[in-house]
Amino acid sequence: MPTIKRILFPTSCSEKSKKAFEYTLAIARRFGAKVDVLHICEPNMDILVPGILRHQLMQEQKQVAQRMLKNWLNEFDLKQVVVRQEVELGYAKEMIAIYANKQKALDLVIIGTKDRSNSFKKIIWGTIISKTIEEVATVPVLVVPKGIVFQEIKNIAYITPVDATWRPVYPQVEQIAADFKSALYVTHLPQAKDKGLENENHVILEDYGSALHAFAYNKNLHLLVTVASVRSTFQKILQYSKAQKMAFETLIP
Numbered sequence: 001m002p003t004i005k006r007i008l009f010p011t012s013c014s015e016k017s018k019k020a021f022e023y024t025l026a027i028a029r030r031f032g033a034k035v036d037v038l039h040i041c042e043p044n045m046d047i048l049v050p051g052i053l054r055h056q057l058m059q060e061q062k063q064v065a066q067r068m069l070k071n072w073l074n075e076f077d078l079k080q081v082v083v084r085q086e087v088e089l090g091y092a093k094e095m096i097a098i099y100a101n102k103q104k105a106l107d108l109v110i111i112g113t114k115d116r117s118n119s120f121k122k123i124i125w126g127t128i129i130s131k132t133i134e135e136v137a138t139v140p141v142l143v144v145p146k147g148i149v150f151q152e153i154k155n156i157a158y159i160t161p162v163d164a165t166w167r168p169v170y171p172q173v174e175q176i177a178a179d180f181k182s183a184l185y186v187t188h189l190p191q192a193k194d195k196g197l198e199n200e201n202h203v204i205l206e207d208y209g210s211a212l213h214a215f216a217y218n219k220n221l222h223l224l225v226t227v228a229s230v231r232s233t234f235q236k237i238l239q240y241s242k243a244q245k246m247a248f249e250t251l252i253p
Contacts, residue, residue, distance in 0.1 A: 003179055004031040008109045008139075010038045010096045010132070013072040019147055020112025023253070025081055026150035027110070031179070034082040036106075037073060038099055040092040041065035062087055093128045097135030109141045140176070140225075145251045153180040155219050157187045159212070159226040169227050176225060185219060187212075216252055224252050 009024045011017045021037075028035050041062055065087045073083065088095050100109055111132055133141050158173045170186070177184035216224070 020144040023150045024110045038086045039069045093131040153222040156223045157185045
């Protein structure tokens with residue numbers, strides 16, 4: 001029995017979000033899953049606005065956002081997919097994770113990346129994706145690179161350190177592969193010393209860059225899976241996690 005029954009898709013309702021949503025719809029159809037489409041409406045009023053007027057303005061802003069989301073969804077073929085529209089007031093980098101963590105029957109979050117050519121937008125949306133990866137505690141987060149078109153997921157790689165931390169999560173990854181009826185490769189990175197692990201389904205590579213890209217190409221990978229590590233605030237400020245790097249630097253969901 002497939003485990004993906006309900007998907008969350010956060011969107012800015014932009015033109016560039018469309019491919020990621022089409023990818024989401026394809027997965028939803030594949031599993032017969034329902035989709036919550038979430039648009040976060042950021043408050044745009046002055047902090048000095050009186051309380052009663054502030055509440056009224058926020059409700060009006062939310063209504064405008066609801067109409068925008070409805071119009072955006074009207075551009076898609078939603079046959080065979082149950083879609084629920086959700087609009088929340090707040091800031092996307094916080095609200096996506098808050099919304100996801102409150103849901104009791106959510107199985108997957110799918111979020112699209114933005115255009116790499118626009119540095120400012122990349123920083124803003126990269127922060128949103130980073131926070132979502134780090135803060136969503138209960139379900140997997142699937143990051144869809146810009147422009148990716150859904151292909152049947154036949155080959156999956158589980159990217160993990162060579163130490164024993166890969167084992168506790170393996171049954172869940174194995175279930176994901178079973179859901180998609182996919183081959184599964186456990187890929188240990190980076191610069192692993194324990195060559196005794198290597199076999200036809202356990203592969204050791206040298207880095208998260210060229211070696212991973214070459215392996216993905218040779219194995220025709222359609223999905224990369226990894227686990228976001230728990231990091232301190234100081235670590236989060238200094239650098240991206242390996243999960244975040246993989247999300248930003250590869251062209252594979």
